[in-house]
Amino acid sequence: MPALLSTGQPTTTPTPTDDGRRAANAAAVLRAVLDRGPVARSTVGRLTGLSAGAVSRQLAELADLGLVRDRPLRATRSVVGRPHVPVDVDTRRHVVAGVHVAVLHATLVLMDLRGRVLVEERVPHLPDRTPAELVAELGTRMGAFLAEHAEGRRPLGVGVATGGWVDPARGVVVRHHRLGWRDVPVGPALEAALGLPVRVESHARALARAEQLIGAERGRARTSLVHLFVGNVVDAAIATCGTVHQGPGAAAGDVSHLPVGGCTPCPCGRTGCFEATVAERTLARRAVEEGRLRTPRFSDVLAALGAGERWAVALFRERARAIGRAAALLVDVINPEILVVCEAGTARRPELLDDLREEVALRSHVCADPGRTVVSGSFGARALGVAAGSVVLHETYTRPLDLGTRGSGM
Numbered sequence: 001m002p003a004l005l006s007t008g009q010p011t012t013t014p015t016p017t018d019d020g021r022r023a024a025n026a027a028a029v030l031r032a033v034l035d036r037g038p039v040a041r042s043t044v045g046r047l048t049g050l051s052a053g054a055v056s057r058q059l060a061e062l063a064d065l066g067l068v069r070d071r072p073l074r075a076t077r078s079v080v081g082r083p084h085v086p087v088d089v090d091t092r093r094h095v096v097a098g099v100h101v102a103v104l105h106a107t108l109v110l111m112d113l114r115g116r117v118l119v120e121e122r123v124p125h126l127p128d129r130t131p132a133e134l135v136a137e138l139g140t141r142m143g144a145f146l147a148e149h150a151e152g153r154r155p156l157g158v159g160v161a162t163g164g165w166v167d168p169a170r171g172v173v174v175r176h177h178r179l180g181w182r183d184v185p186v187g188p189a190l191e192a193a194l195g196l197p198v199r200v201e202s203h204a205r206a207l208a209r210a211e212q213l214i215g216a217e218r219g220r221a222r223t224s225l226v227h228l229f230v231g232n233v234v235d236a237a238i239a240t241c242g243t244v245h246q247g248p249g250a251a252a253g254d255v256s257h258l259p260v261g262g263c264t265p266c267p268c269g270r271t272g273c274f275e276a277t278v279a280e281r282t283l284a285r286r287a288v289e290e291g292r293l294r295t296p297r298f299s300d301v302l303a304a305l306g307a308g309e310r311w312a313v314a315l316f317r318e319r320a321r322a323i324g325r326a327a328a329l330l331v332d333v334i335n336p337e338i339l340v341v342c343e344a345g346t347a348r349r350p351e352l353l354d355d356l357r358e359e360v361a362l363r364s365h366v367c368a369d370p371g372r373t374v375v376s377g378s379f380g381a382r383a384l385g386v387a388a389g390s391v392v393l394h395e396t397y398t399r400p401l402d403l404g405t406r407g408s409g410m
């Protein structure tokens with residue numbers, strides 16, 4: 001995020017431009033503290049291009065909001081003059097909450113302001129629930145979850161992440177065909193139930209931002225990134241120049257019908273569509289067809305992969321190849337610095353990424369080094385919870401001063 005340089009001029013009556021600059025400077029300073037904290041004020045100045053005075057003002061304001069704090073180093077010897085007290089993210093006063101809605105279950109999460117998962121809970125969906133009933137149950141669950149785990153820390157808000165077409169501006173899940181949802185106002189419903197700000201986002205876009213904010217390769221992720229989510233649904237997110245592309249109605253990222261070959265039938269009437277080929281339910285069904293399992297449960301296929309059973313490894317290798325074919329198409333169209341794959345198999349057995357990369361090498365016309373371009377997601381088995389929590393985390397780091405203007409009910 002570019003910092004705006006302080007002019008060093010005497011302050012005059014604030015204008016919208018001053019407010020915008022102040023907000024951008026606060027975000028840049030907070031981001032520097034997240035990246036490098038505990039960090040000296042002088043380093044924050046160097047990283048943001050701001051004057052010492054501007055850094056001090058922003059840090060004071062962020063400290064008042066409970067977002068940063070001094071972290072005195074343990075003195076081992078006396079220091080002449082004023083000690084340099086480093087500053088760090090304050091993880092004691094606030095938390096962010098999240099709920100990820102998957103096809104079969106929801107994941108509730110509480111994270112600190114460094115993006116560390118404090119508590120996570122998986123809740124299976126009860127059968128035969130209408131969308132409104134399911135959202136109401138999630139609201140009740142989240143209320144109890146916060147009451148039990150927030151421990152006096154103020155929740156800054158609740159992030160909701162899910163697959164399919166999500167419109168964050170309205171807080172609406174426009175279409176999630178596997179859940180059978182159409183135009184479900186999750187955000188407004190949960191806000192009314194919880195009395196907290198609720199932000200709704202596609203899990204692929206949420207994870208793209210999480211990679212940029214707290215991911216393992218966030219330096220490279222900030223230039224351009226494609227995030228590919230593969231679960232029971234598949235979704236992509238495209239991030240360039242610090243923003244994640246949404247397009248009209250925030251419909252960007254539907255990759256479910258990319259052609260990846262093969263003969264798996266798709267509900268759209270064709271065969272070889274991406275989602276139908278690689279979905280978790282497809283793998284589970286194939287395990288049953290091959291006589292490996294009695295009931296089509298993906299968690300059992302995943303457990304067999306963990307145990308190194310050859311049939312399961314073969315299924316996941318085949319899946320990795322199909323994901324590689326979709327990844328090659330995306331890499332050629334977008335040419336990102338990195339393409340991040342969030343998928344259960346590669347998260348558990350990183351060697352599966354070799355199959356995926358080989359397919360990219362075979363198919364892509366622009367990717368010279370798939371080993372460097374195609375990487376696993378940073379959050380492993382915690383990706384769903386991180387996706388949800390990071391919706392609010394991203395907003396906090398993008399517009400930290402808004403905390404001062406939000407209601408006390410937050």
Ligand SMILES: [Zn+2]
Nearest residue numbers: 257266268273
């Ligand atoms: Zn299709």
